[in-house]
Amino acid sequence: MLFSPCLLGCSRTCSRVLGLSLGTAALFAAGANTALLFPNWDATYLLRGLIGRHALLGSGLWAGGLMILTALLAGGLALLGALICFVHSGVALRDGPLCMFNVLSFNQTQAWKYGYPFKDLRHTNYLYDQSLWSSVCLEPPTAVVWHVSFFSVLLCVSALQLLLIAVHFINSFLSLFCSFCEE
Numbered sequence: 001m002l003f004s005p006c007l008l009g010c011s012r013t014c015s016r017v018l019g020l021s022l023g024t025a026a027l028f029a030a031g032a033n034t035a036l037l038f039p040n041w042d043a044t045y046l047l048r049g050l051i052g053r054h055a056l057l058g059s060g061l062w063a064g065g066l067m068i069l070t071a072l073l074a075g076g077l078a079l080l081g082a083l084i085c086f087v088h089s090g091v092a093l094r095d096g097p098l099c100m101f102n103v104l105s106f107n108q109t110q111a112w113k114y115g116y117p118f119k120d121l122r123h124t125n126y127l128y129d130q131s132l133w134s135s136v137c138l139e140p141p142t143a144v145v146w147h148v149s150f151f152s153v154l155l156c157v158s159a160l161q162l163l164l165i166a167v168h169f170i171n172s173f174l175s176l177f178c179s180f181c182e183e
Contacts, residue, residue: 015175018168022078025161026068029085032153033060039140050114050140052098052147059088060154068161075169082161089154095119096126097147099137112138 036055039045067081096118103111117136118126126132126144133144140146 014171015168018164018171022068022161022164022168025157025164026065029060029064029068029154029157029161030066032150032157033058033065036060036146036150039146040142042140045140050098050100052092052116054088054092054095054151055098055147057088059085060157063088064154064158064161075165075172078161078168079165082158082165085154086158086162089151089158092151093127093148093155097137097143099143100139101136102138118144 033055035041037046037051037058039051045051063081064085067084068078071078071081095116098114098116100112100114101117103113103115118132124132126136127148133148134142137143
């Protein structure tokens with residue numbers, strides 16, 4: 001016999017472990033996205049509408065969180081949710097945080113505005129130049145660290161979710177063939 005009952009039992013155990021791992025990863029993604037809505041644990045930025053569009057989109061909540069939890073029942077939805085969260089987190093890291101920064105206006109006076117100061121940097125990648133992290137964004141005071149930290153968590157968690165979903169698909173495929181061998 002090609003597949004033994006031991007292999008089938010191992011496959012079932014693997015499914016349980018994968019389900020628990022995906023559920024835990026979904027909770028971490030939802031938690032990281034929730035933290036992004038409260039820079040420095042301060043709700044005033046959310047209340048004043050000063051949260052970046054990447055955080056407000058909430059891909060960690062609905063894609064990396066809710067869709068993954070829902071998709072423990074439907075693998076394709078889980079794959080889509082993890083992929084959306086992964087791509088969105090990468091784009092958010094590329095664009096940088098929404099923050100108040102100093103801009104020279106047309107009459108060369110100082111002006112402060114909210115925007116994405118790192119989005120249009122062509123020659124410098126803010127992720128590798130940490131001297132920009134505290135010198136560009138004036139408010140929230142640790143906007144870059146907050147943004148990079150939690151979107152990095154989302155990127156890593158969604159990459160882990162993609163890996164776990166791939167293993168889950170392989171395991172399900174093997175379980176399908178093992179069930180034909182059962183007596």
